[in-house]
């Protein structure tokens with residue numbers, strides 16, 4: 011009898027070991043799957059608990075879309091005291107999706123960085139170059155679950171601090187909604203993207219009407 015028991019014990023132990031091994035394997039697999047989720051890519055928007063947008067600190071490594079120079083959207087507006095450049099960046103992943111589809115995936119952020127135009131410096135004679143100080147930083151975020159209009163603007167003040175959402179009553183939303191070429195973004199001014207939007211047929215009805 012004791013032989014029988016021992017025999018069965020041995021079987022149970024080896025079964026237990028197999029079970030433990032499978033569980034360990036399962037746990038490792040789950041852990042490996044979970045790592046990229048618990049540490050999400052910095053290239054999709056991330057929010058604080060109180061709805062602020064975490065500063066995308068690596069935006070300077072994103073794809074460069076364009077620089078607007080002294081752009082002004084109202085006829086006869088007062089001449090500003092200094093020149094302004096605004097540089098636009100988008101994460102690599104979003105750019106790749108745009109190339110394929112002609113529009114932006116969920117989580118897309120477009121960063122607008124303002125810098126002053128300087129003329130005096132080093133060997134420069136004519137023309138302008140960009141200041142080292144950033145004069146303004148805003149991000150346009152696509153998140154249809156979070157925002158009623160699908161997108162929202164965030165303004166940043168101070169390095170590293172999270173961005174505060176601009177209220178939807180601001181003119182940012184109406185101008186972008188009424189005049190932007192693709193999905194409330196000003197693709198008509200992003201030279202590598204406008205041809206793609208044309209091919210993919212994603213230009214907004216308003217933009218098409220304006221350019222007829």
Ligand code: HEC
Nearest residue numbers: 077078083120122148149150163181182185194195196199
């Ligand atoms: C009267 C029209 C108008 C208004 C108002 C406006 N924008 Fe824009 N916005 C533009 C244009 C045009 C561009 C393209 C700039 C370029 O080509 O450099 C742009 C680009 C941007 C971008 C780059 C991403 C994109 O969506 O194309 C951001 C971010 C942005 N604006 C934020 C804002 C914020 C924040 C406000 C409000 C405080 C605002 N804008 C108000 C016309 C407007």
